[in-house]
Amino acid sequence: MSDNSYDTDLRLFLDGAWQAGEGRDTAPVINPATGNTLAELPLATAADLDTALAAADRGFRTWRDTDVNRRAAILHKAAALMRERTEAIATLMTREQGKVIAESRSEVTASAQLFDYYAEEAKRAYGRVLVRPTGQRSMVLPQPVGPVAAFSPWNFPLYLMAKKVAPALAAGCSVIAKPAEETPGCTSALMRCLADAGLPGDAAQLVFGVPDQVSRHLIGSDVIRHISFTGSVPVGKHLLKLAAEGVKRTTMELGGHAPVLIFADCDLDATLDKVVPQKFRNAGQVCVSPTRFYVEEPIYEAFVKGFAERTAKVRTGDGMDSANAMGPLANTRRPDAIEALVRDAAAKGARIAAGGEREGNQGFFFKPTLLADVPLEADIMNSEPFGPVAVTRPFHDMEEAIEQANRLPYGLAAFAFTESGRRANILGDAIEAGMVGINTFAIGGADTPFGGVKLSGFGSEGGPEGLAAYQVTKAVHQA
Structure with missing residues (x-):
């Protein structure tokens, strides 16, 4: 058309x-x-x-x-x-x-x-x-x-x-x-x-x-x-x-900078099948987009590998083509901003596991991107990317995961994946966000309050x- x-x-x-x-x-x-x-x-x-x-x-x-x-x-x-x-x-x-x-x-x-x-x-x-x-x-x-x-x-x-x-x-x-x-x-x-x-x-x-x-x-x-x-x-x-x-x-x-806590007891393949499509929905231009993935050490490398494999299969192009899973960024400012964040992270030691660059010679496209081992001092770990970039880091225990989830002055949405009911209850109480999704990204609806805390x-x-x-x-x- x-x-x-x-x-x-x-x-x-x-x-x-x-x-x-x-x-x-x-x-x-x-x-x-x-x-x-x-x-x-x-x-x-x-x-x-x-x-x-x-x-x-x-x-x-x-x-x-x-x-x-x-x-x-x-x-x-x-x-x-x-x-x-x-x-x-x-x-x-x-x-x-x-x-x-x-x-x-x-x-x-x-x-x-x-x-x-x-x-x-x-x-x-x-x-x-x-x-x-x-x-x-x-x-x-x-x-x-x-x-x-x-x-x-x-x-x-x-x-x-x-x-x-x-x-x-x-x-x-x-x-x-x-x-x-x-x-x-x-x-x-x-x-x-x-x-x-x-x-x-x-x-x-x-x-x-x-x-x-x-x-x-x-x-x-x-x-x-x-x-x-x-x-x-x-x-x-x-x-x-x-x-x-x-x-x-x-x-x-x-807006926010949504953390996602991935625990070793989750169903890894099922979790990846949920998180990857959510990350690249609307090319990541979502205020509650899952962005900072903190993954428990025993499954960290498997998570990165599975995320990268799925990311490489995300087809991008004109949104009017129903075969495409992700469209362009919304305006000419966004690819420039995303490119700068990715370059900064790579310069500070992050590993580009998938994507990492613009795509095509027309429009405002950027490849779906996964960054691994991202240091805390990277700009993208502290500023909302608002684009198709996921960042990952390992964590050792739940206390560290909660500390990292609450580290930033943002508190709109947060997510966690675990099969432990007790852990889910603790996370729901401890994470500083207006909305918390446990094993789900379905946190919005006509009958659901949507809002944040802190900045x-x-x-x-x-x-x-x-x-x-x-x-x-x-x-x-x-x-």
Whole structure:
């Protein structure tokens, strides 16, 4: 399929109207598999952002008073439309982000599940009544926080936008969504599903623009009451400083550097069959991607050998080809960053067991890579690679493994593989992470809180906790 299959009609969604052109600056949208320009994306002006803010302010007052069953029906309808349009949305995602088409289809399905889940979860925001003397009442009421500014990244463009928009709308908030400029087609398709489902035009806005300008403008407005951000630690810190000026509530998911503890009692072949596909899912551009593999000494060399053999068989190429298991990196910055990390590790003594270099003469491809015996001083052992590179080191005992897992200031996700129930319990308690998977990578879902600790941020998306993020607590006392 050629790049001509990409929908070039990219627009902003402001106060119920799709808008483009009219003298706005534009930015190119690039196909990472070819390096070719797919389309030009209009960027919001200051006036556009003011329009979005005014609509969100007005929309909040009407949307919060909309019957919860009506809100739920709209969210369910949006989910149904997403499923009907799965192939079109998935194609847009693969064209502009690079992931293989099967992963894009799964992302559309998971995003629809979020809207269905929160459509029903909104009906369970009960609050509580306190025990008081006869004739008196004290109630604790969850209420929507207000207009929300939601900033989502390019690695899971649809799902991470849905994780913010679905619970915010379910709670009764209005939303201004600012997805990544690299992936505007699939996120625009999500907004079209909401509009076609009957969502009022002032309840949700979609803007693209120069990120720093958009964030300063939106967060600096008195209209915005909550900021939800998924992205890097430096940008998260910057947005937190902006939010602090207005004492605004925030949800921050700031990435991680997930450790994986492999114990000698695991089923080695079965474990390798799980970890290798997970490592190279979305070309390793996953905030919970298993990255630092600490392997118990008796099975270390066998683990490295098995991992390298499986890595060499991972077929890479254009994500639209269903025969490929891994697509390109999402933008021109990523191969440069990965190459620098691999070279640094090799210079400091790491062994390249598989991959280790770019691939092809077009697009942003990097071979699936395994580094063994990586010293702790290597940059890649301390900075999140966000790419198709796994690093390995042996460990002697569980205490050392836990110490290494907790060594970094990140704490989003961690994983361990062991057949010992007692050890599993200890690891679940001792590892400093917002999510821990024991013998599984299935740590996310519509009903599951997703979030980290330490520099990985705070607050949760998913589950009842995700709805609570968009609510404030009000106590009403009546005598």
